[in-house]
Amino acid sequence: MRASRAVDLIRRKRDGEELTGREIDFLVEGIARGSIPDYQAAAVLMAVYLRGMTAGETLHLTLALARSGDQVPAGALLPPVMDKHSTGGVGDKTTLVVAPLLAAAGARVIKMSGRGLGHTGGTTDKLEAIPGFRTTFTPAELAALVSETGLGLAAASERLVPADGRLYAIRDVTATVDSPPLIASSIMAKKLATGAQTIVLDVKFGSGSLVGGRQEARRLAEAMLAIGAGCGRRVGAVLSDMDQPLGWAVGNALEVEEAIGCLKGAGPADLEELSLELASLALCLAGLETSAAAARDRLSALLHSGQALASFTSMVQAQGGPPGLTGSPGLYLPRAPVSASVTAPRQGWVARLDARGVGEVAALLGAGRLAHDQRVDPAVGVVLAVKVGDRVEAGDVLATVHARSAGQVAPATARLAQAFTFSDRPVTPPPLVVEVLSGE
Amino acid sequence: MRASRAVDLIRRKRDGEELTGREIDFLVEGIARGSIPDYQAAAVLMAVYLRGMTAGETLHLTLALARSGDQVPAGALLPPVMDKHSTGGVGDKTTLVVAPLLAAAGARVIKMSGRGLGHTGGTTDKLEAIPGFRTTFTPAELAALVSETGLGLAAASERLVPADGRLYAIRDVTATVDSPPLIASSIMAKKLATGAQTIVLDVKFGSGSLVGGRQEARRLAEAMLAIGAGCGRRVGAVLSDMDQPLGWAVGNALEVEEAIGCLKGAGPADLEELSLELASLALCLAGLETSAAAARDRLSALLHSGQALASFTSMVQAQGGPPGLTGSPGLYLPRAPVSASVTAPRQGWVARLDARGVGEVAALLGAGRLAHDQRVDPAVGVVLAVKVGDRVEAGDVLATVHARSAGQVAPATARLAQAFTFSDRPVTPPPLVVEVLSGE
Numbered sequence: 071m072r073a074s075r076a077v078d079l080i081r082r083k084r085d086g087e088e089l090t091g092r093e094i095d096f097l098v099e100g101i102a103r104g105s106i107p108d109y110q111a112a113a114v115l116m117a118v119y120l121r122g123m124t125a126g127e128t129l130h131l132t133l134a135l136a137r138s139g140d141q142v143p144a145g146a147l148l149p150p151v152m153d154k155h156s157t158g159g160v161g162d163k164t165t166l167v168v169a170p171l172l173a174a175a176g177a178r179v180i181k182m183s184g185r186g187l188g189h190t191g192g193t194t195d196k197l198e199a200i201p202g203f204r205t206t207f208t209p210a211e212l213a214a215l216v217s218e219t220g221l222g223l224a225a226a227s228e229r230l231v232p233a234d235g236r237l238y239a240i241r242d243v244t245a246t247v248d249s250p251p252l253i254a255s256s257i258m259a260k261k262l263a264t265g266a267q268t269i270v271l272d273v274k275f276g277s278g279s280l281v282g283g284r285q286e287a288r289r290l291a292e293a294m295l296a297i298g299a300g301c302g303r304r305v306g307a308v309l310s311d312m313d314q315p316l317g318w319a320v321g322n323a324l325e326v327e328e329a330i331g332c333l334k335g336a337g338p339a340d341l342e343e344l345s346l347e348l349a350s351l352a353l354c355l356a357g358l359e360t361s362a363a364a365a366r367d368r369l370s371a372l373l374h375s376g377q378a379l380a381s382f383t384s385m386v387q388a389q390g391g392p393p394g395l396t397g398s399p400g401l402y403l404p405r406a407p408v409s410a411s412v413t414a415p416r417q418g419w420v421a422r423l424d425a426r427g428v429g430e431v432a433a434l435l436g437a438g439r440l441a442h443d444q445r446v447d448p449a450v451g452v453v454l455a456v457k458v459g460d461r462v463e464a465g466d467v468l469a470t471v472h473a474r475s476a477g478q479v480a481p482a483t484a485r486l487a488q489a490f491t492f493s494d495r496p497v498t499p500p501p502l503v504v505e506v507l508s509g510e
Numbered sequence: 511m512r513a514s515r516a517v518d519l520i521r522r523k524r525d526g527e528e529l530t531g532r533e534i535d536f537l538v539e540g541i542a543r544g545s546i547p548d549y550q551a552a553a554v555l556m557a558v559y560l561r562g563m564t565a566g567e568t569l570h571l572t573l574a575l576a577r578s579g580d581q582v583p584a585g586a587l588l589p590p591v592m593d594k595h596s597t598g599g600v601g602d603k604t605t606l607v608v609a610p611l612l613a614a615a616g617a618r619v620i621k622m623s624g625r626g627l628g629h630t631g632g633t634t635d636k637l638e639a640i641p642g643f644r645t646t647f648t649p650a651e652l653a654a655l656v657s658e659t660g661l662g663l664a665a666a667s668e669r670l671v672p673a674d675g676r677l678y679a680i681r682d683v684t685a686t687v688d689s690p691p692l693i694a695s696s697i698m699a700k701k702l703a704t705g706a707q708t709i710v711l712d713v714k715f716g717s718g719s720l721v722g723g724r725q726e727a728r729r730l731a732e733a734m735l736a737i738g739a740g741c742g743r744r745v746g747a748v749l750s751d752m753d754q755p756l757g758w759a760v761g762n763a764l765e766v767e768e769a770i771g772c773l774k775g776a777g778p779a780d781l782e783e784l785s786l787e788l789a790s791l792a793l794c795l796a797g798l799e800t801s802a803a804a805a806r807d808r809l810s811a812l813l814h815s816g817q818a819l820a821s822f823t824s825m826v827q828a829q830g831g832p833p834g835l836t837g838s839p840g841l842y843l844p845r846a847p848v849s850a851s852v853t854a855p856r857q858g859w860v861a862r863l864d865a866r867g868v869g870e871v872a873a874l875l876g877a878g879r880l881a882h883d884q885r886v887d888p889a890v891g892v893v894l895a896v897k898v899g900d901r902v903e904a905g906d907v908l909a910t911v912h913a914r915s916a917g918q919v920a921p922a923t924a925r926l927a928q929a930f931t932f933s934d935r936p937v938t939p940p941p942l943v944v945e946v947l948s949g950e
Contacts, residue, residue: 081685084559109552113684116556119524244553245521 076100076110083117091130098134101240102233108240115237115246123251128293129300131251135259138233142180142265146213150356152177153266154348155257157290158190160278160429161315165193165223166329167345168270170381172352173221174372180216180264182209182226186438186446189429190280191325194225195438197389199322199448201402204390209264221385231259248282254293261303268304268356270348276313278425284309284504295509304355308347309505314423314458317341321437321451321472323403330396333379340457340502346370347503355508404449406435406472410479411455414462418492423458427489428469431482435473450474452486459499462492516540516550523557531570538574541680542673548680555677555686563691568733569740571691575699578673582620582705586653590796592617593706594788595697597730598630600718600869601755605633605663606769607785607813608710610821612792613661614812620656620704622649622666626878626886629869630720631765634665635878637829639762639888641842644830649704661825671699688722694733701743708744708796710788716753718865724749724944735949744795748787749945754863754898757781761877761891761912763843770836773819780897780942786810787943795948844889846875846912850919851895854902858932863898867929868909871922875913890914892926899939902932 079093089097097114100106123131154168169179183193194205205225207215215222228235234256241247261269271294274280275287291307298305317338319328332341350365359365372378383396392402432438436447455467462468468490471482519533529537537554540546563571594608609619623633634645645665647655655662668675674696681687701709711734714720715727731747738745757778759768772781790805799805812818823836832842872878876887895907902908908930911922 077683077685080556084556084685107548107683109548109680110684112549112552113556113686116520116524116553117560117685120557120560240549243517243547244550245517245524245557246553 076106080110080114080117083114083121086121088124089127094127094130095134098131098138098233102138102236111237111240112244115241115244115252118252119246119249125293125296125300128251128255129297132255132258132262132297133301135231135234135255136262139231139263140209140229141263142209142213144265146265147178147180147217150177150268150358151266152179152268152270152352152356153181153261153264154179154270154272154352155261156272157257157274158280159274159312159316160189160191160425160432161317161320161325162191162274163196163317163319163325163329164272164341164345164348166196166326166382167332167341167378168349169221169223170333170385171345171349171369171372171378173381173385174377175349175353175358175369177220177352177356178216179221180212180266181222182212182224182230182260182264184226188440189278189426189433189438191320191322191432191438193223195446196322196325197223199326199403200386200391200395202390202392203386213265215388219384219388221381223385223389226260230263234259248280250286250290250293254290254297258294258297262301266303268352269298270352270355271305271307272344272348273307273309274312275309276311276425278315278429279312288505291507295507298509305509306351306355307507308344308351308503309507310344310503311500312425313500315425315428315454316344318454319451320428320432320454321435322446322448323405324451324453324472327399327403330379330382330399333373333382333396334376335374342373343502346373347506351506351508406449406451406474408473408476408479409470410473410483411467411470412483412486414464414466414468414492415487416492417463418494419497420456420458420460420462420490421493421497422491423454424489428452428454428486431471431486431489434485435471435478435482447474457499459497516546520550520554520557523554523561526561528564529567534567534570535574538571538578538673542578542676551677551680552684555681555684555692558692559686559689565733565736565740568691568695569737572695572698572702572737573741575671575674575695576702579671579703580649580669581703582649582653584705586705587618587620587657590617590708590798591706592619592708592710592792592796593621593701593704594710594712594792595701596712597697597714598720599714599752599756600629600631600865600872601757601760601765602631602714603636603757603759603765603769604712604781604785604788606636606766606822607772607781607818608788609661609663610773610825611785611789611809611812611818613821613825614817615789615793615798615809617660617792617796617798618656619661620652620706621662622652622664622670622700622704624666628880629718629866629873629878631760631762631869631872631878633663635886636762636765637663639766639843640826640831640835642830642832643826653705655828659824659828661821663825663829666700670703674699690726690730690733694730694737698734698737702741706743708792709738710792710795711745711747712784712788713747713749714752715749716751716865718755718869719752728945731947735947738949745949746791746795747947748784748791748943749947750784750943751940752865753940755865755868755894756784758894759891760868760872760894761875762886762888763845764891764893764912767839767843770819770822770839773813773822773836774816775814782813783942786813787946791946791948846889846891846914848913848916848919849910850913850923851907851910852923852926854904854906854908854932855927856932857903858934859937860896860898860900860902860930861933861937862931863894864929868892868894868926871911871926871929874925875911875918875922887914897939899937
């Protein structure tokens with residue numbers, strides 16, 4: 071009976087029909103509980119991949135996923151409660167800057183983050199490069215932490231949206247990962263479960279992203295905004311370039327140090343720019359500021375006055391990290407024992423700096439995971455010395471590799487060199503933020 | 511490695527790319543051996559369902575399926591070796607007439623048949639209504655039988671094309687059954703495995719068929735002809751109407767008796783017509799006759815002279831049935847204990863006689879299976895008294911139900927009555943054979 075009903079729903083989705091909310095609930099609950107077998111889940115996922123989902127279906131899917139596990143109780147935190155999400159990239163330590171910025175601006179920031187996979191990094195891996203830093207909390211424990219300190223960053227647990235975990239495991243082995251409604255519902259279900267009323271999304275496009283090109287990024291952002299609108303959350307999205315890495319550092323401890331520098335007002339410029347854009351969008355969505363310009367002024371002041379850094383410092387302490395970290399990161403963060411540079415083979419302008427290539431080198435060094443169960447090395451990574459548009463002479467340092475062993479150096483530098491392309495003529499750097507979408 | 515290769519092939523099929531022969535082999539062998547899990551099989555089947563397959567892919571799939579199990583060794587039988595297949599219908603006992611006709615015309619006829627499912631019947635179930643009749647043979651045993659007697663009808667075993675069995679089991683529960691390349695390859699793989707050089711296909715369309723409408727039937731026929739052309743078999747197809755049942759009888763023993771009558775030259779007209787059409791196509795394809803008219807004359811003579819009946823009689827004997835069956839079928843075939851008639855509620859012309867409805871009544875009585883593991887009752891069924899276009903007066907008998915118990919009668923007759931629609935004006939019966947396609 072249950073199996074035949076599942077076949078009937080697969081058939082309807084296969085034929086491009088719209089499923090009802092109850093039918094989507096039946097599928098999600100069945101897949102989560104295992105009463106619908108993996109092969110039927112796989113068939114319906116492929117049908118969704120190729121046929122798509124309406125906005126209504128995507129909203130229902132998101133709500134069904136969010137209901138499948140632990141949730142932060144409504145009203146557990148005083149408003150405004152905010153969350154920020156990135157679709158993933160290389161060198162993307164934005165959360166480490168935006169979250170304390172928003173907390174410094176008076177918001178409660180609650181965030182459960184993923185881990186890196188493939189060429190991309192994950193916030194949880196970065197935070198775990200801080201000695202003693204604890205990332206394992208239940209949603210309720212995290213809410214208690216946020217209510218105390220204004221800011222809490224935890225690892226997404228399997229108890230948060232478990233149905234999504236099962237769906238993702240099947241998508242991963244059936245070539246149904248990169249489907250806009252499936253990605254949008256997976257992201258937004260986790261945001262709904264943590265209870266944030268204001269959600270800003272950093273949707274990245276380009277070689278180092280997981281989304282594809284700008285059109286795909288826009289479609290994904292729109293799908294997430296529609297979900298937010300459908301369940302009364304204030305959601306905005308920034309479409310940002312991930313064709314080259316963000317900032318200079320790629321690798322967990324290296325990125326933590328760079329984020330701390332940014333919170334001290336020392337840049338890098340692209341990281342600060344994107345962080346201010348996302349945080350200012352959040353303040354406007356929440357109604358704390360009426361214009362983006364006013365929001366940026368306020369946030370810039372919080373960054374340059376050290377108030378955002380103070381938020382970060384108290385979060386590190388509350389989550390078990392060393393109190394002196396932000397003062398002297400070098401005393402606490404692990405550092406890889408071997409380093410080597412890649413130099414420019416010719417003079418010219420950097421025309422392209424392939425983010426995916428850089429991310430793959432970092433992963434190869436151990437900063438990322440090639441498989442889900444792999445451990446990351448917190449110390450290793452890449453520090454770039456130039457970005458797209460920069461002028462170089464032959465022999466100038468392009469990037470430095472931080473490796474665990476001397477044997478890693480030659481393959482890493484060889485591959486890293488391939489990430490750079492040069493031009494004989496000046497190159498204009500691409501814009502970082504190309505579009506801001508707001509659900510209001 | 512294997513799993514990641516499967517994901518890659520799913521992705522390519524998902525994106526509408528053409529898989530190579532080696533890639534299709536990898537998938538079919540992996541699915542048959544279980545090294546590719548069901549959920550990946552389900553994903554690729556849904557991708558094939560929605561993206562289709564090229565003629566080359568369909569041919570490779572057919573060959574990979576045919577290779578997966580026992581096959582009749584090439585050259586085991588003297589040519590011409592023939593096979594006939596129907597895509598399924600209600601009252602379709604054509605094989606019981608065509609096979610002995612072709613054997614009487616000098617061909618070796620080798621056929622492995624399926625069982626009924628849902629509203630359709632299966633040749634193996636019909637043959638098993640004959641007391642003592644054996645249908646279980648390996649392909650090699652069947653070939654030996656055919657070589658002795660010219661004709662052998664067996665049940666398709668799980669050792670014949672086992673990969674198809676596994677694929678079908680997944681298709682059945684993932685709404686991926688009715689895909690033309692999957693249906694065509696499944697049918698043709700079994701035909702290739704039995705070694706027939708000449709294959710005639712009866713592709714049925716209309717309410718009682720499993721194919722759909724005439725366009726779907728034509729596409730399926732063309733896909734099967736293309737497979738035949740690709741592997742050097744002579745394949746032809748007849749597109750025939752299955753909007754009303756074929757002949758008068760629907761039910762296993764009832765249909766055997768009707769087929770014996772047809773082999774005695776006593777009709778019914780539609781069964782004889784379709785049988786001659788299929789058999790004449792086979793003779794022309796095999797080069798035994800140069801024109802359809804000459805083939806029909808020869809076959810008609812074989813039917814009306816009793817030579818086709820003699821072939822059937824010797825086949826029954828060779829496969830363990832009673833030698834006297836064809837002389838006095840009523841002495842041997844089981845008969846249901848209860849019968850009741852459905853009468854016309856009004857005068858008029860029969861405008862429609864819904865084959866699916868009649869098939870469902872027969873299945874409800876026990877003549878067919880609602881699930882794979884169900885046993886059929888050989889005696890029960892329906893005998894029609896009128897067909898589309900016939901004139902009836904109120905109270906005329908439309909059909910008789912043959913039931914196992916009195917309790918079955920009321921629901922069966924009520925439902926059977928709904929299968930008839932009447933008109934106040936004369937109705938022209940639809941043509942039975944609408945098109946003949948030949949691969950040559």
